[in-house]
Amino acid sequence: MAKRLLDFRDATALAGIGYTSFSKDSGVSTLTLACRAIMSALDDAGLGPDDVDGIATHRVGDSAAPSLVGPALGIHAPAWHLDQFGGGSVSHAIVGQAALAVAAGIADVVVCYRAINARSEFRMGSAPNPSPETQYLAPYGYGAPVQQFAMYARTHMLKYGTKAEHFGQVAVAQRAYAARNPRALMRRPITMSDYLASRPIAEPLRLLDCCLETDGAVAVVVTTAERARDLRRPPVLISGAAWGGGDSFLSPGEPTVTAAAALAPRLYGMAGVGPADIDVAELYDCFTYSVIVQLEDYGFCAKGEGGPFAASGEGPPVNTHGGFLSEGYVHGLNHVAEAVSQLRGDAGERQVAGAEVALSTAQPGHILPATSALILRRG
Amino acid sequence: MDRDSAEWWELVAKGVLAVQRCDSCGLARFPARAFCAACRTEGWSWARLAPLGVVESWIVSHWRAPEPFTVVRVRPAEAPGCVMYGTWRGEREPRQGERVVPLFTDQPSIEWRPADASGSDA
Ligand SMILES: [Zn+2]
Numbered sequence A: 001m002a003k004r005l006l007d008f009r010d011a012t013a014l015a016g017i018g019y020t021s022f023s024k025d026s027g028v029s030t031l032t033l034a035c036r037a038i039m040s041a042l043d044d045a046g047l048g049p050d051d052v053d054g055i056a057t058h059r060v061g062d063s064a065a066p067s068l069v070g071p072a073l074g075i076h077a078p079a080w081h082l083d084q085f086g087g088g089s090v091s092h093a094i095v096g097q098a099a100l101a102v103a104a105g106i107a108d109v110v111v112c113y114r115a116i117n118a119r120s121e122f123r124m125g126s127a128p129n130p131s132p133e134t135q136y137l138a139p140y141g142y143g144a145p146v147q148q149f150a151m152y153a154r155t156h157m158l159k160y161g162t163k164a165e166h167f168g169q170v171a172v173a174q175r176a177y178a179a180r181n182p183r184a185l186m187r188r189p190i191t192m193s194d195y196l197a198s199r200p201i202a203e204p205l206r207l208l209d210c211c212l213e214t215d216g217a218v219a220v221v222v223t224t225a226e227r228a229r230d231l232r233r234p235p236v237l238i239s240g241a242a243w244g245g246g247d248s249f250l251s252p253g254e255p256t257v258t259a260a261a262a263l264a265p266r267l268y269g270m271a272g273v274g275p276a277d278i279d280v281a282e283l284y285d286c287f288t289y290s291v292i293v294q295l296e297d298y299g300f301c302a303k304g305e306g307g308p309f310a311a312s313g314e315g316p317p318v319n320t321h322g323g324f325l326s327e328g329y330v331h332g333l334n335h336v337a338e339a340v341s342q343l344r345g346d347a348g349e350r351q352v353a354g355a356e357v358a359l360s361t362a363q364p365g366h367i368l369p370a371t372s373a374l375i376l377r378r379g
Numbered sequence B: 001m002d003r004d005s006a007e008w009w010e011l012v013a014k015g016v017l018a019v020q021r022c023d024s025c026g027l028a029r030f031p032a033r034a035f036c037a038a039c040r041t042e043g044w045s046w047a048r049l050a051p052l053g054v055v056e057s058w059i060v061s062h063w064r065a066p067e068p069f070t071v072v073r074v075r076p077a078e079a080p081g082c083v084m085y086g087t088w089r090g091e092r093e094p095r096q097g098e099r100v101v102p103l104f105t106d107q108p109s110i111e112w113r114p115a116d117a118s119g120s121d122a
Helices: A004-007 A032-043 A067-070 A094-103 A132-136 A145-160 A162-180 A193-196 A260-271 A288-297 A306-312 A333-344 B004-011
Strands: A013-021 A054-059 A079-086 A111-115 A200-203 A216-225 A236-245 A280-281 A357-361 A368-378 B018-022 B044-048 B053-061 B068-074 B084-087 B099-105 B108-113
Touching: A004 A260, A013 A032, A013 A333, A032 A067, A032 A111, A032 B084, A067 A079, A067 B108, A079 A357, A094 A111, A094 A216, A094 A236, A094 A368, A145 A200, A145 B053, A145 B068, A145 B084, A145 B108, A162 A288, A162 A306, A162 B018, A162 B068, A200 A288, A216 A333, A216 B018, A236 A260, A236 A333, A260 A288, A260 A368, A280 B004, A288 A306, A333 A357, A333 A368, B044 B084
Parallel strands: A054 A079, A054 A111, A280 A357, B084 B108
Antiparallel strands: A013 A216, A013 A236, A111 A216, A200 B053, A236 A368, A357 A368, B018 B044, B053 B068, B053 B099, B068 B084, B099 B108
16 A cells, blocks of 8 residues: 555545435525535534635536635635536535545645536436437437436346345335434335335436436535544544546446446555455445345446346444435435444434444436545544 | 537448448447547548447337337447447347348438348247
8 A cells, every 4th residue: 555545545534414305496606505504514623714725516507606705605725626527426526536635735724515407407317418418319219317227126136036025125225214213204104115116217227216307506615634633523534535437338348347447456455454344335326236236346346246136134233324215315415424423423323333334326327427435433 | 410420420321331441449439529539640441341230239219109119229230339229120029139130211220120131030
């Protein structure tokens, strides 16, 4: 392990998390959502806007830029900012890059936010995608995330015998967690019968395989581990942060392997842990299938066994907030924030006893050929 | 369509299934790109392929459409390292590994139908 990587391990921390309420219609702008989530996260940390010298977000032309958010909160001349183009595959990369900026001494307190009106204003699959690759999909009415994940889910079913009931168990288990999460949009428990009876969206995926289009925002505060120890909340250390590439929907690679498979060894190596050390996993769940494929690609089970493994309940608790399927879809930062809650021990009725190490992941790289992830540790 | 792909679409409009072939190492590549990802050289020629593909996967999409429709993921028989998509034109659901032939539309676009004549279960 390179010394510089060892220096990065646990050098920075998440000192605060903040939320707006989640809804189907926020009634306010993404700029307002961003400001509210940031103020909430700073308050959680015991900090204020005058302490902030870095701002980061990711977006796909659907949200307020850091260059709007900074002035709106009176954060003048920040030392560092990041306006990352991209969706769920880079949600965790912005936190990792903030940690790099802090570890390098370029910034001291960075707020990372994601604000979306994903139901009332900018519905996924509606906005034009600037990638030239979409020209090969659009003539067929194909290309929406649910369609692309359905194609991969079918491939996995054909190759490994993965069943609808395996997907269903992911949906049922996450709803059970959401029932214990006051923030969650969907808290009424569901059964396998409910799952199987839900209407097809893009076969083999059903309505209850899909995330909830949500209006809301989440923010997290990144600072040095040293400074975080003096703040209001117990620090959560950033032990590993990784991002990188894989194959796109037009690449010839094996379609049941995501970019996460290449990233996972780097991430674990950076943090000095392995899959067996993960106490809680908040895995990007735009669709149930993405949980199953990540259980494989992050090494919790062998390739092809993700379906039965997920249904068995083996491995760490997954998506303890209910995930995008039941808490709400804030594009990845709500998974980071939940991991922080679990490691601080303040997750209430859904607390995983003794959680010390968490994995949180971004979209595993099926749509844009890249992903990102974090390993966090109780400070 | 972008500048890299314009010639490919012109071939589709003429009813030709083609991919690029690297002049240096022979690798078949799609979609159209200036550089070979294997040997990183620029020289290439169009390779006309037999009008035949193999079904890898498919979906039946109900998403924001009045009627469900099926989209297939296909690998050209003569360029199995390349992936293409298209609307399914069969009477029944596709089958994994089945052979399909392209239908060239005026749009232009490529759709796929079963290579067996009927495309039905009969
Ligand atoms: Zn070549």
